[in-house]
Amino acid sequence: MVDADQTFVIVGGGLAGAKAAETLRAEGFSGRVILIGDERDHPYERPPLSKGYLTGKAERDSVFVHEPAWYAQNDIELHLGQPVTAVDRDARTVRLGDGTVIRFDKLLLATGAEPRRLDIPGTDLAGVHHLRRLAHADRLRHVLASLGRDNGHLVIAGGGWIGLEVAAAARGYGAEVTIIEPEPTPLHRVLGPELGQLFADLHTDHGVRFHFGAMLTEIVGQDGMVLAVRTADGEEHPAHAVLAAIGAAPRTALAENAGLALVDRADGGGIAVDASLRTSDPDIFAAGDVAAAQNPLLHTRIRVEHWANALNGGPAAALAMLGRNVSYDRVPYFFSDQYDLGMEYSGWAPPGSYDQVVARGDVGKREFIAFWLREGRVVAGMNVNVWDVTEAIQKLIRSGAAVDPDALADPSVPLESLV
Known part of the structure; x- marks a missing residue:
């Protein structure tokens, strides 16, 4: 029975966590709702980071899920800029980076994913970037504008959705762009060769250069700045900035240290949850990029790293936390804008x-x-x-x-x- 004496804690300040908090209040939950995020910004949506905000067509404030005042108005307790360092399942507590311990009756892990890192020499240079967080987009937006003004070169490692969207944004600023991709086409593992070539042609038509069947082996720099990149086949490409867009890894450390069931990386990784987004602990749930959910429609377990999954998964998990009957069987969905x-x-x-x-x-x-x-x-x-x-x-x-x-x-x- 859900009542005012209960405390629901949400770990993760992204779209899934924010929509879960919104749903709890919309469904009449009157207990404490505590939302913890390790970034200082209020919860925001990620698509604009590689689309509207990055291209300069949207303002920074457009990325936020709610107005800052909304959280106080709905009695959502925010802990921003605070990582959760441990989950104690026996004591039903989470520990924050500053040592604060918070008790929970139900816990939602919406910890998202983090960009995979290039494991090659030169990644410590100042011009090497990732794109996952709002702070990354803030920096990259200025970098692309500067490259455009100075006829600079951006090399992108990876021809997936993020790599292609950033390439389109960079060309919009006038920067030179080269994409290094080990597969024979961009998006090869998503769309297959049948449609991957379509996106190669699209970007080639807009001046992007591709180097297929190749992998970065070194980023060359001088005085801490990027000068070029080298690939395994001996090619060298000029570069003033490098974007690592080689995928994301689910942030499962909290769940793993708490002894929750996980999915092998070979099978997509993530926190294993059932169709109601419940983990192996009946009082702990997971949603968004980190959740590998058993999908009743697809008859398989799948982890989806896209906006719609966070938008719909957060509310579904909130309903399950409230004891509702939930069967999360959404058709996976995503969108992209390029040129x-x-x-x-x-x-x-x-x-x-x-x-x-x-x-x-x-x-x-x-x-x-x-x-x-x-x-x-x-x-x-x-x-x-x-x-x-x-x-x-x-x-x-x-x-x-x-x-x-x-x-x-x-x-x-x-x-x-x-x-």
Whole structure:
């Protein structure tokens, strides 16, 4: 029974944590809600860090989930700039970096992920950057503007979503950009070769240079500043700044030290949670990038590092903390904006999980929908510069219905009619 005597603690000051706190109050929870974040900024959303805010099209204040006054107005106790150093499951407490100990009745771990680091010489140079936090975006925005003014070169290690979005932002400022990517196309492990080339062509058309099938081996500098990068095949590329965009690792140290069940890194890593986002401890939950959840729709465990998962997962975990029946079966969703290309992706189609890709529309003009099929059933869809179709795509995925590939490819056939 949830009542005013209970204390719910949320560790993680991102979107998942903030939306969980909002949901607890919206659902009438009258106990203490304590939100702890290791950054000094109020909870914010991450997509603008590589999109609107980084490009200069959005103001800094636009990234925040709530106005600062909202937390006091809703009696949310904030501890900002305070890392949680330990979770004591027996005592039902968390310890903060300053030694403060806080008791909890229910605990939500929304600790997110952290950028993977390049393990090569030269990463200590001043011009090496990561993009995960608002402070990173603050610095990188100034760097890109400076590179644009001075005809400077940015080298990006990694051709994933962050790498490509930063490349687009950098070209918008006028900077020279080279992307080093070990796979044969960008986004190879997400979209496969069928669609990865589309993004290679998009960026090449905007002046980005690619070096595929290569890995950075050294960042060369002088007087603490970046001068160039070298790759395993002996190539050297000029660079005044380097962005490491080689993925993110779930921040599981707190959970691991507390003895909670984790998922092997080979299987995506993260804190293992059930369909209600409950960990191996019945009073501890996890949501957002750090949670590897058993998805009832996909019949598998999956960890999703995207905005929609934090937006929806935080509230789902809050409802579960309140004792509600929760089955978190969302279709994974993410979006990207690069130059004049906007796209949305729904579903889950890792390499080897599909046997056909069907396109509807004009791929050459970058106005189309791509569908990934397994045994005639849609498992994922991506709409590129085609809008208001996400709901229909997700219905197709949820239905599990076999579809006629020819009808799927025919723009004159309404998607809704295929369910």
